[in-house]
Amino acid sequence: MITPMHRLTLGDFELTAISDGTYHLDGGVFFGVIPKLMWERRVKADEKNLVPSGLNSVLVRTGDKTVLIETGLGNKLPRRLINFYGQPAKLLDNLSAAGISPEDIDIVINTHLHFDHCGWNTVRQGDKVVATFPNAQYYAQEGEWQHARQQHERDAVTYLSDNYDPLVANGQMHLLKGDQQIVPGISVQVFPGHTDNMQAVIIKSGGQTACYISDLIPTTAHIDLTWVMAFDLCPLQTIDSRKRYYAQAMPEKWLTIFTHDPNTPWAYVEKAEMGRLVARPK
Numbered sequence: 001m002i003t004p005m006h007r008l009t010l011g012d013f014e015l016t017a018i019s020d021g022t023y024h025l026d027g028g029v030f031f032g033v034i035p036k037l038m039w040e041r042r043v044k045a046d047e048k049n050l051v052p053s054g055l056n057s058v059l060v061r062t063g064d065k066t067v068l069i070e071t072g073l074g075n076k077l078p079r080r081l082i083n084f085y086g087q088p089a090k091l092l093d094n095l096s097a098a099g100i101s102p103e104d105i106d107i108v109i110n111t112h113l114h115f116d117h118c119g120w121n122t123v124r125q126g127d128k129v130v131a132t133f134p135n136a137q138y139y140a141q142e143g144e145w146q147h148a149r150q151q152h153e154r155d156a157v158t159y160l161s162d163n164y165d166p167l168v169a170n171g172q173m174h175l176l177k178g179d180q181q182i183v184p185g186i187s188v189q190v191f192p193g194h195t196d197n198m199q200a201v202i203i204k205s206g207g208q209t210a211c212y213i214s215d216l217i218p219t220t221a222h223i224d225l226t227w228v229m230a231f232d233l234c235p236l237q238t239i240d241s242r243k244r245y246y247a248q249a250m251p252e253k254w255l256t257i258f259t260h261d262p263n264t265p266w267a268y269v270e271k272a273e274m275g276r277l278v279a280r281p282k
Helices: 027-031 079-085 091-097 115-121 142-150 165-169 235-249
Strands: 006-010 013-026 050-061 066-069 107-109 122-125 128-131 137-141 173-176 180-183 186-190 199-205 208-212 255-257 266-271 277-281
Touching (some): 006 208, 013 115, 013 199, 027 050, 050 091, 107 180, 107 186, 115 122, 137 142, 137 186, 165 173, 208 235
Parallel strands (some): 066 107, 137 173
Antiparallel strands (some): 006 013, 186 199, 266 277
C-alpha cells in the first residue's frame, strides 16, 4: 500500500515526507523514565505495550539537487530483528509514487547509522551489497561510523555494517567531522545525546528554515525537555541538546521534522499557557 504523502514548499525548495512504513516499539523504551500513566495520554499502546513508530524520510528538491534525508529500515534486517520490529520496506515504492527513481537521488544524508535510519542505503544484489542510490553521494559523521565499528555491548545490535561499510569502501559515503554545509541551503549540525555524533539536517531557503531533528525529538509526543527515550546513550546530553535546539528554533520559527511520528511528519514547536510546549502542525 502506498502511504499518503505530505508535501510543502520552503522558499525555493520542495519538501516531501516519504515513509518507509510503520513499525512498533515498546512504549516503556520509547518514553524512558516517563510513567505510562503520563505518556499514554499522548500515544496509545496495544496489548503488548507496543506503540506505532513512523519511518519518515524527507526528499528535498532544491532545483539543482535531489536530496534524500534518511533511508528507513530497508529490506535487509536479519530474521531476529524482523521478529521484533517487522520490515515494512515501503520507501522505494513511495519514492516511485512521488515520481522519483533511485537513480534520481543526488545526495543521501544519514543523521546517524542505527538500522532504522540507514537501512535503504544499500540493497543485496546476488552475493554483493550495493548502493540503492547508485548516483548519490552519502554523508554521515565520521565519529558515528567509528562508534558503529567498535560494536559496543550497549548498542551493537542497532548497527548493521552492510548499511554503510560498502559505501565507505567504494568512496560513496563521505565521513564528516562536525557541522558542515552539504549543498547551498542544506547543512548538518551535531546534536549529541541519542548518540555522541547524531546530526540534524538544517534546510534554509527564502528566509524559511526547517530542521530534520532525527532522534533528538523523535515524535510530537517527545517535545518536552525531559521526555527522553531509553534508547539514548546520554540522556542528560539529549536534554541539553534540546535546550540548544529550542533556543534557536522556536524564536526563529523553524519547522521541526519528526523522524518517528507516524501521523505528523512536521510541526512548529511553540509555547502555550504556563510555558507548556505544543506542536502546531504545518
